[in-house]
Amino acid sequence: MQPLDGVTILDLSRVLACPFASMILAELGAEVIKVEQPGEGDETRGFEPFVTRDGATESAYYMAFNRSKRSITINLRAPEGQALVRDLAAKADVVVENFPVGTLKRYGLDYANLKARNERLIYVSCTGFGQSGPYARRKGYDTVFQAMAGLMSLTGERGGGPVKPGLPVADLSSGLWVAIGIVSALFGRERQNRGCHIDFSMLDGQVGLLSLAAARYFALGEVPPRLGTEHPGRVPSATFRCADGKWLHITCSDQHWLPLVRLLGLEDWGGEAALQDNSVRVARREEVMAKLSAAIGQWKRDDLGRACDEAQVPAGPINHVDEVFADPHVIARGMRESFAHPTLGAFDCVRLPYRFDGWDDPAPTAPPLLGEHTDAVLRELLGKSEADLAALRAAKAI
Numbered sequence: 001m002q003p004l005d006g007v008t009i010l011d012l013s014r015v016l017a018c019p020f021a022s023m024i025l026a027e028l029g030a031e032v033i034k035v036e037q038p039g040e041g042d043e044t045r046g047f048e049p050f051v052t053r054d055g056a057t058e059s060a061y062y063m064a065f066n067r068s069k070r071s072i073t074i075n076l077r078a079p080e081g082q083a084l085v086r087d088l089a090a091k092a093d094v095v096v097e098n099f100p101v102g103t104l105k106r107y108g109l110d111y112a113n114l115k116a117r118n119e120r121l122i123y124v125s126c127t128g129f130g131q132s133g134p135y136a137r138r139k140g141y142d143t144v145f146q147a148m149a150g151l152m153s154l155t156g157e158r159g160g161g162p163v164k165p166g167l168p169v170a171d172l173s174s175g176l177w178v179a180i181g182i183v184s185a186l187f188g189r190e191r192q193n194r195g196c197h198i199d200f201s202m203l204d205g206q207v208g209l210l211s212l213a214a215a216r217y218f219a220l221g222e223v224p225p226r227l228g229t230e231h232p233g234r235v236p237s238a239t240f241r242c243a244d245g246k247w248l249h250i251t252c253s254d255q256h257w258l259p260l261v262r263l264l265g266l267e268d269w270g271g272e273a274a275l276q277d278n279s280v281r282v283a284r285r286e287e288v289m290a291k292l293s294a295a296i297g298q299w300k301r302d303d304l305g306r307a308c309d310e311a312q313v314p315a316g317p318i319n320h321v322d323e324v325f326a327d328p329h330v331i332a333r334g335m336r337e338s339f340a341h342p343t344l345g346a347f348d349c350v351r352l353p354y355r356f357d358g359w360d361d362p363a364p365t366a367p368p369l370l371g372e373h374t375d376a377v378l379r380e381l382l383g384k385s386e387a388d389l390a391a392l393r394a395a396k397a398i
Contacts, residue, residue, distance in 0.1 A: 002029025002360050007186065010088050011035065011069065012076075012097040012104075014042045016142070016168060017202065018126050019065040020175030022096055025182060026068040027352050027362035033092075033377055034066065034368065035085065038073040038398060041370040042066070056343035063367045067339060067349065071368035072377050073398055080397035082107050087382050090117040094182055098126040101136050111197040121195040122185040126178055130201030140202065145170040149206030154213055156226040163226075170206050177205045235281040235288050236260075239318060246301035247318035250292075250308065254278055259311040264295040341366045374398055 007030040011022045019034075019042070026032040036042055047061040075081040086109065089095050095114060097104055104110050111123040125131060128140035143164055146152050151170075156163035181198045189195060216222045216232060224232050229249065231237035237251040252260055254276060261270025269291060274280045281288050296304060301317055308315035319327065325336050337351040352362040378384040378398070392398045 002362070003356075004029035004183075004186075007031070007094070008092045009033065009094040009096060009182075010085070010092040012085070012095065012099070012109075013126065014098065015044055016065055016171040017174035018096050018098045018124070018178055019044075020172060021178035021182070022069065023065055023067055024175070024179045024352060027364060028354075029360075030094075032069040033088065033373070034069045034071045035074050035076075036071055036370060038075050038371065038396070041071070041073070045370065051344055051347065053344045058341070058344055058367075063341075063347065064349070066367040068365045069368055070373035070377060071371055072374040073371035074374075075397050076104075076107055076109070078395060078397040080392055080395045082109060084378070084382070084392070084397065085109055086114065086117065088377075089114040089121060091381050092118070092121065093186065094122045094124065096124045096126070096178070096182070100139075101127055101131055115195065115197075119195060120189060120193065122182060122189065122198070123195070124178060124182060124198045124200060126174065126200045126202065128202050130204060131199045133201075135203070142168040142170040142202075145174075145202045145206045149203055150210055150213065151206060154224055154226060157228040158226060158230075160226065170202055173209060174200070174202045174205045177208070230285075230289070233282060234278060235285050236292055238289065240293055240296040242299050242301040242304060243297060244300045248296070248301050248304055248308075248315055249318060250296075250313065250315045252313060256313045257281075260292075260308070260313045263307050263311050263313070264292070266291060266295055337364055339364045339366045342369060371398075 004025055007025070009022055009025060009030050009032045011018065011032050011034045013019055013022065022030075022032045022034070034042070042062060044062040044065070045059050047059050049060045050057050051060050051063075074084050076085065089109075097109075105113075111121075111125070114123060115121055127136070128145065129135035129138050140148075143152075146164055146169060147162075149170075152162040152164055155165060178198075178200055181200060185196050185198060212233075213224050216224055229237075229239035231251070234251065234253070239247050239249045242248055250260070257270065257276060258267070261267050264270075269275075275284070275288070299307075305315055305317055317323070324330055330336070335351055335353065336348055338346045338348045341347050347366075349364050351364060354362055375384075375389055378389060378392075384392075389398070
């Protein structure tokens with residue numbers, strides 16, 4: 001048994017943020033019914049990279065965010081399709097959508113319409129800028145939200161231009177925010193016996209992550225500069241180039257300072273009483289970083305990493321993706337799993353990072369083929385007959 005067994009989620013969303021959220025909840029036990037456009041589906045079914053095996057081709061992008069769901073195809077522009085969604089929402093616990101503001105209201109699929117038939121419904125609207133405010137109808141993508149919320153202004157080398165992270169951080173973190181909101185609303189519903197509407201803005205979600213940068217601004221009036229891999233308030237906390245050209249990231253609090261300078265042979269300098277205090281090291285950042293960089297540059301990365309481990313100095317190599325999945329700890333924790341796909345066979349994936357004692361652990365299953373479960377879902381949840389399904393197809397509703 002899994003924590004969310006018995007929860008039904010009607011997922012009207014596409015692309016990344018909300019599909020990521022609903023996939024997390026699906027692998028925690030919820031039944032996620034993904035509603036896709038007939039003949040086309042979620043547009044990410046056409047996004048690269050593609051996997052081709054035995055004459056079958058599927059999007060690895062789509063599969064990365066849509067495991068463990070059921071797919072049904074419904075034409076939301078057809079009145080009969082809209083009626084189907086209303087009927088399904090009446091039986092669901094959660095509806096998730098990320099359409100532009102006002103779109104679903106035109107179809108009679110907004111929160112007010114669906115709540116009229118299901119008072120306990122939790123309805124999530126995930127948009128770029130929220131349901132209100134001067135930007136509400138503005139378009140945006142992951143990198144736009146990273147830019148506007150300050151993340152890119154903080155990312156990049158000293159003196160260089162802004163840089164985006166290597167992953168779609170705004171999309172991925174928005175998926176986590178949405179999942180947290182849904183689980184919170186489900187818990188609250190058990191106490192108050194009522195549903196709710198969650199208005200989530202992806203820009204708000206990124207502003208909500210400013211955390212330390214915001215704290216420095218509120219406390220010091222400081223607009224944090226780009227520092228590469230360095231930390232604005234801790235020295236050392238940075239990536240260092242080693243003798244073999246590889247990189248090691250080292251982060252020290254005060255209790256780690258002496259062990260670090262000892263293993264680097266810098267105790268005569270680093271043993272100075274003042275340097276035991278991080279605030280002094282921050283003030284003397286240039287000196288400290290120059291001394292450490294020169295000493296670390298004499299070591300091979302893995303040798304220094306082992307020495308740091310023995311001295312209990314927090315450090316880790318800068319791993320490429322292939323190195324991550326070859327790491328013995330990642331292997332031992334089982335973070336690389338696979339699912340059996342109906343056309344591709346076994347395909348690898350990254351599992352959810354939870355280990356439960358008291359519930360079954362999440363386990364990935366295959367992403368659905370387009371419309372794979374349409375007939376089954378409409379029969380099971382709405383009691384549709386073969387004649388009903390034929391009529392819906394004739395009306396181009398499914």
